[in-house]
Every structure is written in C-alpha cells, then in structure tokens.
Amino acid sequence: MMDFDKIKLVSGYISKDYSKDLLRLLYLYKDVSASEAASRLGLHIRTVQEFFDAFVEGEMLSKTEVFESKRPYFRYSLKHDKLSFEIDLKNLAEDSTESSGNEIMLREKKNASARFTVSRNKLHFSSVTIWIGQGREGSEKKINLTNAQGKFLFHLPFPDAAFMSMQDIMAKAGVTEENENEVRDIVNLLKEHKIIELKEN
Numbered sequence: 324m325m326d327f328d329k330i331k332l333v334s335g336y337i338s339k340d341y342s343k344d345l346l347r348l349l350y351l352y353k354d355v356s357a358s359e360a361a362s363r364l365g366l367h368i369r370t371v372q373e374f375f376d377a378f379v380e381g382e383m384l385s386k387t388e389v390f391e392s393k394r395p396y397f398r399y400s401l402k403h404d405k406l407s408f409e410i411d412l413k414n415l416a417e418d419s420t421e422s423s424g425n426e427i428m429l430r431e432k433k434n435a436s437a438r439f440t441v442s443r444n445k446l447h448f449s450s451v452t453i454w455i456g457q458g459r460e461g462s463e464k465k466i467n468l469t470n471a472q473g474k475f476l477f478h479l480p481f482p483d484a485a486f487m488s489m490q491d492i493m494a495k496a497g498v499t500e501e502n503e504n505e506v507r508d509i510v511n512l513l514k515e516h517k518i519i520e521l522k523e524n
Contacts, residue, residue: 330408333381336374341366345374346406354387354400375399427489428522429510430480435518439476447473447496453516471502472509479519486522 336342344364348355357375361368378384385400436454452465474496480487489510498506513519
C-alpha cells in the first residue's frame with residue numbers, strides 16, 4: 324500500500340493537463356527517456372523528468388540508467404498496466420492520534436486564548452474559537468463541535484483543577500467509546516494550539 328505522502332505527490336502530477344498523454348506514451352512504449360517523451364509531446368524535458376521521477380517515487384515506474392556513447396541517461400517504464408491508489412483510513416487516523424485514552428491526563432491550559440460557546444440547552448459547548456498568531460497578524464478560527472466533542476469539552480477540568488484521564492472525562496460527559504476518535508481529534512487540535520495541556524502517567 325502506497326504511503327499517503329506519495330499518493331499526494333503522484334496525484335498532484337496526475338492532475339496536470341499533460342498527464343494523460345505521458346501515461347499513454349508510457350503504456351505504448353516499452354521504455355522511454357525523458358527527452359524522447361518531451362520531443363514526442365512537445366513538452367519541456369524538465370517537465371517530463373519531474374513527472375517521471377514523481378511516479379518512480381510513487382513506485383509506479385521503473386528507472387534504469389543507460390550507458391551509451393553519450394553521457395549516461397535514464398529510461399522509464401511502467402511497473403503495471405493499471406495504476407491504483409489505496410488508502411487505509413484507519414492507519415491514517417492512527418497516525419494523527421496520541422497514545423491510548425487511558426494514558427492521557429488533561430485539563431484546560433491556564434490563560435488559553437480560546438472562547439467556548441455554550442449550546443442553547445446549556446449542557447455542552449457548540450463551538451470553540453481560538454486565536455491564531457499574535458498582534459495584528461493574528462486571526463480567529465471558529466471550530467464547530469460535534470455533540471460528543473461539545474459534551475467532552477464541557478466537562479474538561481479547569482486550569483486550576485486536577486488532571487483527569489480522557490476516559491474519565493468521557494464517562495462523566497456521557498460520551499461513548501464509539502465517539503472516541505472524534506474526541507481525540509479535537510483534543511489533539513486544542514493541544515496543538517495550547518488550549519489543552521496533557522500530563523502523561
């Protein structure tokens with residue numbers, strides 16, 4: 324399975340206007356050099372070189388150095404006749420999360436530059452607004468919270484209170500394990516902006 328960053332790289336080049344012509348050429352030719360492809364399609368050789376190398380990094384093309392009478396150069400060939408992208412969303416989500424909920428002890432950070440908006444029923448927060456940057460260069464960012472996130476943050480310990488585990492806060496707020504991933508996501512975001520502070524056991 325291709326790494327997500329490689330998928331982004333290759334996808335960026337597939338979106339180019341000339342990608343269809345280059346991929347067609349790669350399929351028709353057993354192998355081709357960047358200069359051959361560039362002259363065939365009327366493209367700049369640097370453009371073709373970067374396209375081919377991106378697909379090499381994405382493990383979709385083979386790159387072979389050839390030694391002839393002139394200076395060495397590279398020839399490229401497709402590894403497969405079909406190109407496919409597969410993203411494991413579970414792994415993608417796990418890459419952005421902290422350690423397990425039982426190990427995370429947290430509370431609101433003192434003097435945090437955030438404003439929590441209470442919902443109409445006064446039982447959870449509906450949004451949180453954070454200040455990004457400093458002085459005139461700063462800007463506000465409003466984040467609309469899911470019901471589970473709003474309940475969780477409503478029961479987040481104050482800065483002068485004792486740290487609580489993520490699981491204990493969820494239990495107090497009536498948030499089930501089914502919503503743990505979205506709670507963890509907002510915790511990570513607010514930690515990044517220094518709204519929440521964590522203490523590891």
